[in-house]
Amino acid sequence: MGEPVHRSTAFVRRACAVGTATALIGLTTGFGVMTATTAYAADAPIDTAATAPAVSGGDTSTSTAAGLPADAGTGTGTATTATSDPAPTGTPGSPTAPAPTPAPAQDAAPATAKPAATPTAEPSATPAAERSVKIDGAPRVGQKLYAATKGFTGKNYSYTWSVDGVPTDDTSSSFELTTDEIGTVIRVVVSTEVPDEFEVATLEDIKPNPTFADTTTEDEPLELSATAGEAFSRSFAVTGTKSGDVSYAIGWVDLDSAEPGQEPASQLPQGFHLDEKTGIISGSTKWATYADFTVVATSRGVSATEYVEIDVEAGAPVGVQVFTADRQQVADFVGDGSEIPKGELSGWQIDFDGSVSTFTESFRDSGDGFGYSQSVIPGGQPTVPQGGSLLVSGSPVDRFGNWVSEADGDSYPIAVTSNVASDVVRTLPEDVDTFGYGSLAVTFPHASEHRLTVRSSGFSAAFSVEVVPTATAPVATPPVVTPPVAAAPIGTAPVRTAAHGRLAYTGTDATDSLPWALGMLAAGAALVGLRFARRRAQR
Numbered sequence: 001m002g003e004p005v006h007r008s009t010a011f012v013r014r015a016c017a018v019g020t021a022t023a024l025i026g027l028t029t030g031f032g033v034m035t036a037t038t039a040y041a042a043d044a045p046i047d048t049a050a051t052a053p054a055v056s057g058g059d060t061s062t063s064t065a066a067g068l069p070a071d072a073g074t075g076t077g078t079a080t081t082a083t084s085d086p087a088p089t090g091t092p093g094s095p096t097a098p099a100p101t102p103a104p105a106q107d108a109a110p111a112t113a114k115p116a117a118t119p120t121a122e123p124s125a126t127p128a129a130e131r132s133v134k135i136d137g138a139p140r141v142g143q144k145l146y147a148a149t150k151g152f153t154g155k156n157y158s159y160t161w162s163v164d165g166v167p168t169d170d171t172s173s174s175f176e177l178t179t180d181e182i183g184t185v186i187r188v189v190v191s192t193e194v195p196d197e198f199e200v201a202t203l204e205d206i207k208p209n210p211t212f213a214d215t216t217t218e219d220e221p222l223e224l225s226a227t228a229g230e231a232f233s234r235s236f237a238v239t240g241t242k243s244g245d246v247s248y249a250i251g252w253v254d255l256d257s258a259e260p261g262q263e264p265a266s267q268l269p270q271g272f273h274l275d276e277k278t279g280i281i282s283g284s285t286k287w288a289t290y291a292d293f294t295v296v297a298t299s300r301g302v303s304a305t306e307y308v309e310i311d312v313e314a315g316a317p318v319g320v321q322v323f324t325a326d327r328q329q330v331a332d333f334v335g336d337g338s339e340i341p342k343g344e345l346s347g348w349q350i351d352f353d354g355s356v357s358t359f360t361e362s363f364r365d366s367g368d369g370f371g372y373s374q375s376v377i378p379g380g381q382p383t384v385p386q387g388g389s390l391l392v393s394g395s396p397v398d399r400f401g402n403w404v405s406e407a408d409g410d411s412y413p414i415a416v417t418s419n420v421a422s423d424v425v426r427t428l429p430e431d432v433d434t435f436g437y438g439s440l441a442v443t444f445p446h447a448s449e450h451r452l453t454v455r456s457s458g459f460s461a462a463f464s465v466e467v468v469p470t471a472t473a474p475v476a477t478p479p480v481v482t483p484p485v486a487a488a489p490i491g492t493a494p495v496r497t498a499a500h501g502r503l504a505y506t507g508t509d510a511t512d513s514l515p516w517a518l519g520m521l522a523a524g525a526a527l528v529g530l531r532f533a534r535r536r537a538q539r
Helices: 002-040 328-333 513-537
Strands: 132-136 146-152 158-161 175-176 188-192 197-203 223-227 233-234 247-251 272-274 281-282 290-299 302-313 319-327 345-349 356-363 370-378 384-386 389-397 415-416 423-428 440-443 451-458 459-469
Touching: 132 188, 146 188, 146 197, 223 233, 233 459, 272 356, 319 328, 319 451, 328 345, 328 389, 328 513, 345 459, 389 451, 389 459, 415 440
Parallel strands: 223 302, 319 459, 384 459
Antiparallel strands: 132 146, 146 175, 158 188, 188 197, 233 281, 247 290, 272 281, 290 302, 319 345, 319 389, 345 356, 356 370, 389 440, 415 451, 423 440, 451 459
């Protein structure tokens, strides 16, 4: 009876041993799956083809779980199979259970290796022959230079500018030129984030850029004013050049107006001069005049031009200046108005201090053109034949004898009175006024010495006129042919005249004006030219 119990006990022990081994292997293998899965999921795939052989005697042993590492704990990849305890030897009737044949060891499946990340290849620089940098922009002070690139691979550009090899703080694609860069070499280095991708460009001999404060043209010059007898000063210094590296000169507005041998500086008002180093025009003149010219600034071969007009105005009035001439002589000098006056005309100038001078003007045809001349000789006596007339024009003048105009530019009117009641003073219509706008005609019926007084703008001048008797003196004022022409007054600017004060006679003298109507424009042009030439000759 004891044997069955013994066999039963051995069998139970064997069964328990096999079950325990199986459970242990299963648990170990299960943990191994978790571990292997975590450790090797990204490595090489696991080989699941190996199986465990059958155990002899009908007993089987637990083999390694298919498709998993045999030992997750050690990571060796080899799993050891557990066996049941052997039956006790020497026990009668108890068969000896053969030990289970261990399952062949399986090499651990190679872990699934995570593919190594392929590093991104850095972009290679464009071949130097295919990329370039150049500097665009005018190489002058005040201008901007720009670095223009072509063929670069990278996108993040870096700029390094230098002047004569000395780096600057400029890191943008542009560089503004100042006077410090005049005559230097500008260099820019352009690079990108790509290794060894850079190019260099240079620009040599940066030029100055002389610039006047005012922008002018021949049609829109700089208009300046001065006053006769007062100091004048104006700077024409330019910017855009180095200090002391510029020179100044007077130039012609119109080269065709230059006379042979005449210097450009002669265009300045008399008494004015230009400092060639500073560009300052200064001086003073006693002549009321007008001048137009240019100022030319030059630096390192680069020039700039300023167009200038200076109007020198008369100073404060101190008295009245008078011009007078025989009316018939004026008519003969002007002619019929069909051509430029010929011959000579004499008259008298009475200054504000009462002094008298005799002037003579002449036009002549030299064959190559018309010539003009003038002379003024101190002394003389206004003279007219009995029954004849004098033409009188005048204006307030400054201390230099420059005629003074009203604020709007018009001439002040004049009034003439005589100490002889029979003298007749007439205002000439403009279309027959051959001596100047607003001039008056005074006719002398009686021979004697007459005293005329000319008033204008609160000033006056008086002078004597000798009326020479004639054999047959007319009782009435004889008709006088008045040549047409609205001419400027002889010796000065035109005046607008209105009679003022107590006159021996006032009225309008239009005697014989019609025959001169057709020649009015031509004669007027001639006398306007005559006045201008005379005033220049006075300088």
